[in-house]
Structures are given as structure tokens and as C-alpha cells.
Amino acid sequence: MTLLTLFSPAGVLVRSAPLTLAAKRLKALGFDVQIDAAARARHQRFAGDDDMRLDALHRIAAAAPSIAMATRGGYGFTRLLDRIDWKAIAHSIAHGTRWVGHSDMTTLQLGLLAQPKLGADAITWAGPLAADDFGRSEDAGGVDEITRDCFLEAMSGALEAVGFRTEPGFDGLEARGTLWGGNLCMVNSMLGTRYFPRIKGGVLFLEDVNEHPYRVERNLLQLHQAGVLDAQKAIVLGEFSAWRKAPHDRGFSMKTVVAHLRTLTKTPILTGLPFGHVPTKVTMPVGARVTLLVDGRNVLIGWEHRHAGGPAHDHVHAHAAHA
């Protein structure tokens, strides 16, 4: 059985039920689920104080389970950055651990990518969070099937690409580079520090939640003014969800934000990636070399296997078919 450890690196689990439900469902999917001893810890708004959360991180890195999935995001990794044993994290990856999550997990994922000379040992997985995605009650819609299936195939090593539909205008685009990114606020929260990975020619994916488009635009402009956008081969936008219109927006929206950014950088900005703080999300390898291909409005982001055996050309998660 595949050992899957659940841990809480950031925000406190306000309720215990979603974690219990997630563990039950992940067991039913065939995983040997282990809940880290401190996963339900509480200190202020955190899942345990900094020492506890850091200990959990290093404990899991040392145990090197097949999968290490965060229970939820929130705020927390930023406080740990200066004390993380990056070599221990990389070591666990070399031994087969797939670190999975999004939101605050972006901080761990990019901090690791910013460490020099790790190569494939810096690859982590942008994907579901246990409580948010596998702990969603049936009343709230239960587990999203695409999220579940894509995660399962990614973890088994079978998945080699994700697909989705984008806007017209990118037919024939081909981009090859390092896949990186995650939550926009977290990406920007590392700018100017040694934890911001200096990736040239990459494929940068971004999402956010509860951020008005003017804040999204300000963050994207900062990335532009920092030279980050121009240095990429492609930018892929996921979902920007749960923000509220202001009465004086008068036409200002995510659409105008994307249109404005497109006037500033020549790097193609694609929308439509099923990723973010929404039920349907793909699982993708952060730090891996990927090839992005656009055929008509169909986008394919493909990567090479690392731990899996041979190629598995039929394992492409074409979200377009479901959208």
C-alpha cells in the first residue's frame, strides 16, 4: 500500500471533521493513510506553534512517505522559511516522497525550487489539500471527480499531462520550460527574498482567492516590474475566485486585468487552467520540465515521468472534455 501522510504546516484545522472524512475517503481510494501527530494541534490561528509545525515537517521528511499532503493552507510557512532544512525535504523527494498541496504550500514549493542545485529533488506537486478537497461534505458537493482522478493518476506516476481549454488566439503555441508558480499572493510574498526562485524560460501558473482583481493586477504588475513575466515562456492563469465586486469597479474585472497585462508583456498569458481555490483542480509537478502545447483552444501541459516505469500515453487528463 502507498503510504500517505497528512500534516498541517500552516493554519489551524478549525473543525476536525473534514480531516477525518478526508482520511476515510483517501483510505477508500487505497492509500495507507497516516495522520501526523500534530495535524490537529492548535496555537493561536496556527496548527501548532512554529516549533511544532517545523518538527512535523522534518519528521515527515525523515520518514519519507510516498505522499505528504497538507491538510489545509492558511498562513504559516512564511514563519518557517528561515528554519526549514531544505536538504531534508530534497532528500525525502529523492526517496520518492511527493509533497502535495496548494495555497500556502506554494511557499514550501517555491522556497525549495530556490535552493541551488537540487534538480529533480526540488519537484513537488501542486494539487489538492486534504481537508479542502477530500474533506468536503456531501452537502457541499463531496469530492470532485476530476480532482480525485487526476490526483490518483499523478500519484501513481501514470499521469503525464493535463489538458484544458483556453481562449482563442494561442493555436500552435509551444513552450518548454520549468513549471512553477502557485498562489499569486504567496509567489509575490517571496519577491525580493532569497526564497524566490529565479526561473528563466519557465511556465508560470498562478491562482488566487478572496483577492479583488485590482489586487491581482497589482501583484501581476509587480511580477512584471520585477522582470519575472518577460522572462517566462508562458503564463497560465488558474481560477481567481471568491472576490466581491465593488460598486465603483464599472467594468474593471479579471478580464480587463488580463487584457492590460497582455499589453505589457510579450509572454503569452493563457487562461482556463483548472486550478485554484475551487473544487476542480489538476495535480501537476512544480519544478518539472514541461512542454505546453496549444492546438486550437486545447492546451496540454505534459511532463516526463520520473518514478514510473514506461510511458503511458493514454493517461492525459483532458479537463476540456469535462468543462
Added chain:
Amino acid sequence: MTLLTLFSPAGVLVRSAPLTLAAKRLKALGFDVQIDAAARARHQRFAGDDDMRLDALHRIAAAAPSIAMATRGGYGFTRLLDRIDWKAIAHSIAHGTRWVGHSDMTTLQLGLLAQPKLGADAITWAGPLAADDFGRSEDAGGVDEITRDCFLEAMSGALEAVGFRTEPGFDGLEARGTLWGGNLCMVNSMLGTRYFPRIKGGVLFLEDVNEHPYRVERNLLQLHQAGVLDAQKAIVLGEFSAWRKAPHDRGFSMKTVVAHLRTLTKTPILTGLPFGHVPTKVTMPVGARVTLLVDGRNVLIGWEHRHAGGPAHDHVHAHAAHA
């Protein structure tokens, strides 16, 4: 009469009344008030499109009034950064213009400070915004007297220091350096770009509004991880206002944020500066050399005159007396 021009560099003036009221009150205070032609312009959520707002900025710089005060903040300067004629702004300052405001104005103020070799021609004024501070209706409390008096003395050139009370523990502290800072979100929104001023040994002041303490802490940690906090002689915190507690904060607060930061940097972090998105705020010269002195719990931030005649030792705005 002293010419005071009001302009809108960022967010749209949703209502016209506060600007009209501000102009009337500033006239009554003895200023020759001019409202820029585009101050009431509207484009989406902005006070005119980028070209209009940029034209207004350069028009005012060319006219070089004694005072150029923003009507309000919002979001807008970030979009203009790459197109601002910094020499024109510096030129207006050399001719006596005092640019005044806070919030989004921080972007202009720090962007100017980041320009090389401007010296005193990069000095602007952190202080009131016309609509927010001079346009407040009588029902909402009217104009704050301290804000008004401090602004008047700063603009006349008479003011040479501001004072306030801080927490115990800093008695005898003395710090000399460049005063800089402003709105924390805006300060951080420039990190990693060429608009972030690389100031060593400065006195950094910060405030914010509508930001939960966890977001304030994340921004402060970013400044720390970027090496900015350690490089300063002192950090002075203004008001962090209008945020809402979350049920799971459980003791996490601005107090714990400040306490945590104090464990990470040796730079003294003082609280209590009357500045921010609150009625009572001092007016201070951003980019000026200041001396910060603490006597017991009384803090004095003093600067040297530039345009005024001789020293005026009685013109100290000791907010402590009012607090």
C-alpha cells in the same frame, strides 16, 4: 497666497462632495486652492485612464505649485510607475513643490526615492489626503485638528519635528537616518523591482488598513527576509486599522505580530506613530534625514529645514499631549 493643487492619481472619487468640501476648507485655511482639471475624471475604478492620470501628474510637476495634494488613494500609481517622468517630479521639488499624501501615494514617494542621485529633490510629504482628511463631513467628525495643524506647520516650513508616545523599553534610543516608508502593502508591492529604494540605516515607518494582522505579519516577514528590517536604524509603526478579527485568531493579534518580529530583528520596532488610515495623522518629510529620539516613552522625530528660514524650536507637534 500659497498655491495648493488637488489631483487624483489613483482611485476614482466616488462622490464629488468630499473634494468640494476639502477645497472649501483648505481655502478657508488660507491656501489658493486649484482643483486639477482631471481630478473628478472617471474610468473604471480609476480617476481617469492611465494617460489622463499620468498627464495630470506631469502637468502639476511642470506647474510646480507650492503644494500638490492627492485627493485620495486607492489603486493606480502602480500602473503608472514605468511611465513617470521622475526628473520632472524632482524638478518640481527643487522648485519648492511639496507632494503630499499617503496610502497609494507611497508608490510615488518610494519610486522617487529609488531614483539615483536626487538627494533633497526626492523629498515628499507623508500626510493627509484631501477627500479623506479635509473632506470628512461634520457628521463623521469633521477635520481632525492635529492633522490640520501639523499639516499647516509642515507646509509653512515651520514644523521641524513630530512627537508621540510609544511603549516602555526604548528610553534613550537615538537613531539618525533617512525617513521612509508609508503604506505597508504598497511598500511590499515594490519589493524586487527597481522602484524599491535601497535605504540603509533609515527610519522606516509603516501603516496599513483593512489588512488582518496575519497579512501584516507576512508583509513584515517579507521585509525581514529581504534584509530590509535589519538594515534600518529604527522601525516605527503607525496605525493598522479597520481589520476584522477571525473566530480562530485565538490570541493572534497586532500585539503578537510585533512581539514576533522583535524576536527576529535587532532593529528597534516602536509603535504609536499617529499615522495611517485614521483621522489623526502627522505630516512628515519622506526621504529627509531625521533624528529619532526617545525620552522615557516620548518619541521625537525631527528633521532639518530646507525651504524655511531659521530654526523654530517651538514648532514641535507633540501628539503625546493630545493622546
